[in-house]
Every structure is written in C-alpha cells, then in structure tokens.
Amino acid sequence: MRSLSGTQLARQLGDWSRTTPGEGGPAYTRVAGAIRLLILDGRVPLDARLPGERDLAAALGVSRTTVTAAYDALRAGGYAVSRQGSGTRAALPPSRSIGSATGGSWAPFGPEGSDLLDLAHAAPEAPAHALRQAYDAALEQLPRHLPTCGYDLYGLPDLRAAIAARYTARGLPTTAGQILVTSGAQHAFSLVLSLVTAPNDRVLVEQPTYPNALDAIRRQGARAVPVPLTAGGWEVDAVAAAVRQTAPRLAYLVPDFHNPTGLLASDDERRGLATSLGRSRTLTVVDESLVELTLAGPPPPPLATYLPADLSVTIGSVSKTLWGGLRVGWLRAEPSLIRRLAAVRASVDISSAVVEQLATTALLASLDELLPGRLTELRSRRDALAGALARRLPGWRVRLPDGGLVLWCDMGQPVSSRLVAAAEHHGIRLAAGPRFGVEGAFEQRLRLPYTYPAEVLERATEQLAQAFATVTAGSGHSEPMVDAFA
Known part of the structure; x- marks a missing residue:
C-alpha cells in the first residue's frame, strides 16, 4: 500500500494555515481540515499510510502535539483509521462511500425514452455531412469485400495503414x-487487461481518471493504484514512489487533455514518467482518445x-x-504484442464491422480538413460553458483546459452525489465526481462536457444552478478549501 512521507504530504498541504475561511480555529483543526480536503479531492489516496506524527510535525514546522490532535480529529470524523502495526491510513466515513464511487449503483444512461439532457457523457455530435460522404465512399468500396468471409481479426489493411500514418506524422x-483495430478504445484497454493482468494484480492509474477504465480494471479482478494529479499536472516523484511501493503489473495514463481534468502532460513530465515506468519494466497503456482535440496549439510528442x-501500448x-456511433478504435504496439492481443480478441468478437472500418478510413483521409472547424466550435462551446458557470455559479472554480471535451469543476462543497440526484428533477443528467476516483473522493467535483451548442449549455447551466441551490440551501460552508486544479 502507498505510504506518504512528511515532506510529500507537507508539499500537498501547501500553506495549510490559510485554507480555512477567516483563518480561525486552532492549528490542529486547520491541519486536519486541509488533510480532509486532500482526501475528499483524491490527492491523498484512500488507505494510503499517512506520515508518522513526528515526521509530519517536522515537515510542517509545528509541534507533535498539533499533529496528534489533527490525526485524532481525522479519526473522529472517519477520515482516518489506525491499526496496530500499520500506522494511520486515509479513509472516508461511511456516508461518503457511496455507490457512485464504486460503480455499483450508478448507470451511465437514463431509462429508455428519458428526455433528460445528458451531461454525464462527453462525446460530440457527428459531423453529419462528412459522415454521410464517408459512408457513401464505404459503400462504393464494399463490393470488393463481399466475396470474403467478412472477418478480419487485425482490421482492414487500409485502415491499419491510415492509423499508422497518423502516428508517423506525429513523430512516432x-x-x-x-496496429490492431478494435471496437473502441474501451475494448482495446479491456484486451490488454485480459492479456496482461490476473486477479489482484495492481494497475497504476491517475487520480482522478476515466471511470470506464476503472470499471474494466475491477471486472478483471485487478486493483487500481491511484497516483493523485495536482494543479500543475503529473508529479513524477509520486509516480516513481508508487511504482517502487506497489510494483504494478500495468499502468494506464491519459497524458493528452486528461479525462476529466483536461491537463496536458509537458515534455518534461512525459520524460519523467517514461523514465520511472521504463526503469521498473512496467507495461504502460497510453490512452490518446482526446489527443486530436487540441484547442491551444499541438501537444508534445506521443508518450510512446x-x-x-x-x-x-497506445490506444x-x-x-x-x-x-461515438462509429465504434472504431485501435491499439498500437510492437508486432509481437499485437499478435498476442489479436489471439485474445479472437475469443471475444473476431472482427470489427467492415462498413464502419471503411467509413473510418475515408474520414481519416479528410480529418485534417475536417478538424479545424470542429475545434473552432468546441473552443466556442468551452468558453460559453465557462462563461455561463461564472455568471450563474460564481463560487465554483473552473480551470479552462487547452483541449479535450470537459471542464473539471470545483464546487467548493462536497455535494456532488446529492447534486446528481437533484439535477434529474431539473432536467439534466450528470456524473458525480466520485465516479472518477478510486474508492470515492471528489465529492467537491463535477465534470461537465462542452459538447452541446452554446445556447443549450446556457440553459443547462441555469438548470444546474437551480439544482445546486436546492442541495446547498441553508448549509454553511464548513469545510476548508483546497484548490487542487483551479
């Protein structure tokens, strides 16, 4: 299990003495409050061992009595547990350990026929004209495939070549x-998990991360090892420590417009991550599903x-x-690994649909002409949503990402799950912050996609503000703020 040193936790706490509004209360309550918010925000993983009292006191420049009292307050509130021989570990009280945190009770879609506005998913509408043209081209090409059985385990050669060409153009x-063509990136990741991991194997992930990846890890019986992201991005030292302490079988990273934070790994961060993972011989799955959606200049070279x-393995x-309706994804890896993954795939679904592969091949050929207009529209929608939130929910903190499809909002109060329930009564469907974390946390957070037209996002923000008012009416702001991403 993860262990934090006094220096590591002190660095995350920052200026803890200023985290409580009004700076009131004794020092131990401010230390406890700051640690509690780090746990709620996922920056201190659940079950991570907190530093020893003497170690943390020295790192913070306070008395050991102050740290002892802070740990007592955390234990009293359910945010820490102590066991003989294992020290004090981060926890969540039972009321925070909700179904959405574990994926047990939250369903990604509403009932059939629901007229709720779906803000739980982040995927844009189709480029209708270009898509119709692509399917016309696919149907023209289809006759030459009809004499075959229609199965192609690895994917159509033309599509594999087109995908490979885009990687080469990006410097890889x-x-x-x-290349192995799959039925989406989620399918690709599941194939890697099936090949590489066994029950109880550890998989290193960012905290927060893409929830469907967490679901796939659980289904495989593996265990996710979370490494918290910070406002600045990836802490290479924390990744290295997690690798040393847990020896993960696999790592899953989203370095390009990370889902849900929108963060983009810098060149130095990529080098540092690669050094740590390469030194430990950890197979790394790099999810590049969002890499083309850059709104402020091209990203660094691929992590691979x-x-x-x-x-x-890049997916x-x-x-x-x-x-999303195309259901075409892919894996990029060494040919020997591609062959092993194809053997796993053969026991699952044999092949992807031919027409969709042909249409995707046509779309990739025109993607460079198609993307600028879509990116301009996404940039406008991002700014519209951020502006609407600033007007209607001015207490929220929102970092404007340089790409991707979502805003990762800090609401200032741990009400995410309650807000999701209330929002359905106001006509919108949301995904609670804990959905994006390992075993809870992120109750202060909400992911909002900017994939709808600006006027729709404006109306949705008004409905969201009404729902937020219902769940916070009469509540005081009793928990200190730790601004991890704003």
Whole structure:
C-alpha cells in the first residue's frame, strides 16, 4: 500500500494555515481540515499510510502535539483509521462511500425514452455531412469485400495503414503491423487487461481518471493504484514512489487533455514518467482518445516516443474526435504484442464491422480538413460553458483546459452525489465526481462536457444552478478549501 512521507504530504498541504475561511480555529483543526480536503479531492489516496506524527510535525514546522490532535480529529470524523502495526491510513466515513464511487449503483444512461439532457457523457455530435460522404465512399468500396468471409481479426489493411500514418506524422514511426483495430478504445484497454493482468494484480492509474477504465480494471479482478494529479499536472516523484511501493503489473495514463481534468502532460513530465515506468519494466497503456482535440496549439510528442518500444501500448478511437456511433478504435504496439492481443480478441468478437472500418478510413483521409472547424466550435462551446458557470455559479472554480471535451469543476462543497440526484428533477443528467476516483473522493467535483451548442449549455447551466441551490440551501460552508486544479 502507498505510504506518504512528511515532506510529500507537507508539499500537498501547501500553506495549510490559510485554507480555512477567516483563518480561525486552532492549528490542529486547520491541519486536519486541509488533510480532509486532500482526501475528499483524491490527492491523498484512500488507505494510503499517512506520515508518522513526528515526521509530519517536522515537515510542517509545528509541534507533535498539533499533529496528534489533527490525526485524532481525522479519526473522529472517519477520515482516518489506525491499526496496530500499520500506522494511520486515509479513509472516508461511511456516508461518503457511496455507490457512485464504486460503480455499483450508478448507470451511465437514463431509462429508455428519458428526455433528460445528458451531461454525464462527453462525446460530440457527428459531423453529419462528412459522415454521410464517408459512408457513401464505404459503400462504393464494399463490393470488393463481399466475396470474403467478412472477418478480419487485425482490421482492414487500409485502415491499419491510415492509423499508422497518423502516428508517423506525429513523430512516432509506425507500420500497419503495429496496429490492431478494435471496437473502441474501451475494448482495446479491456484486451490488454485480459492479456496482461490476473486477479489482484495492481494497475497504476491517475487520480482522478476515466471511470470506464476503472470499471474494466475491477471486472478483471485487478486493483487500481491511484497516483493523485495536482494543479500543475503529473508529479513524477509520486509516480516513481508508487511504482517502487506497489510494483504494478500495468499502468494506464491519459497524458493528452486528461479525462476529466483536461491537463496536458509537458515534455518534461512525459520524460519523467517514461523514465520511472521504463526503469521498473512496467507495461504502460497510453490512452490518446482526446489527443486530436487540441484547442491551444499541438501537444508534445506521443508518450510512446519516450517509452521502451516493448513496454508501450497506445490506444485511440474516433469516438471523441468524430462520432461515438462509429465504434472504431485501435491499439498500437510492437508486432509481437499485437499478435498476442489479436489471439485474445479472437475469443471475444473476431472482427470489427467492415462498413464502419471503411467509413473510418475515408474520414481519416479528410480529418485534417475536417478538424479545424470542429475545434473552432468546441473552443466556442468551452468558453460559453465557462462563461455561463461564472455568471450563474460564481463560487465554483473552473480551470479552462487547452483541449479535450470537459471542464473539471470545483464546487467548493462536497455535494456532488446529492447534486446528481437533484439535477434529474431539473432536467439534466450528470456524473458525480466520485465516479472518477478510486474508492470515492471528489465529492467537491463535477465534470461537465462542452459538447452541446452554446445556447443549450446556457440553459443547462441555469438548470444546474437551480439544482445546486436546492442541495446547498441553508448549509454553511464548513469545510476548508483546497484548490487542487483551479
């Protein structure tokens, strides 16, 4: 299990003496409050061992008595537990350990026929004209495939070549033999998990992260090892420590417009991550589903360019860039690993649909002409949603991402799950913050997609503000603020 040193926790706490409004109360309550918010915000993973009292006192420059009292307050509130021989560990009280945190009771879609506005998913509408043209082209190409059985375990050669060409253009030389076409990025990740992991194997993930990846890890019987993201991005030292302490079998990272924070890993962060993971010989799955959706300049080179070739698997799809209804994704890896993944895939679904592959091939050929207009529209929608939130929910803190499809909002109060329930009565469907964390946390957070037209986002924000008012009416702001991402 993860252990935090006094220096590591002190760095995350920052200026803890200023985290409580009015700076009132004794020092131990401010220390306890700041740690509690780090736990709620996922920056201190659940079950992580907190520093020893003497160690943390020295790092914070306070007395050991202050830290002892802070830990007592955390235990009293259910945010820490102590066991003989295992120290004090981060926890959540039972009321915070809700179904949405574990994925047990939250369903991603409303009932059939529901007229709720779906803000739980982040995927744009199809480029209708371009999609129709692509399917016209696919149908023209279809006759040459009809004499075959229709199964192609690895994917159509033309599509594999088109995907490989885009990687090569981004600085990652790739051949068609390094590509396996799948039914979306989620399918691709599940294939890797099936091949590489066994029950109870550890998989290193960012905290927060893409919830469907967490679901896939649970289904495999593996255990997610969360490494918290900070306002600045990826802490390479924390990743290195987690790798040393837990020896993960696999790592899953989203370095490009990370879902849900929108963060973009810098060149230095990519080098640092690759160094730590390469040194430990950890196979790393890099999810690039959002890499094409850059709203402020191109991202750095692919993370795979920094990793040993035999330790990297890059996955992608057209769901976020073009349309989720295509259900076409892919894996990029060394040919030997591609063959092993194809053998796993053969026991699952044999092949992807031919027409969709043909249409995707046509769309990739025109993607560079299609993307600028879509990105301009996404940039406008992002700014519209951020502006509407600033007007109607001025207490929320929102970091404007340089790409992707979502805003990761800090509401200032741990009411995310209650807000999701209330919002359905106001006509909108949301995904609670804990859905994006390992075993809870993020009750202060809400992910909002900017995939709808500006006028729809404006109305949705008004409904969201009404729902937020219902769940916070009469409540005082009793918990200190730790601004992790704003």
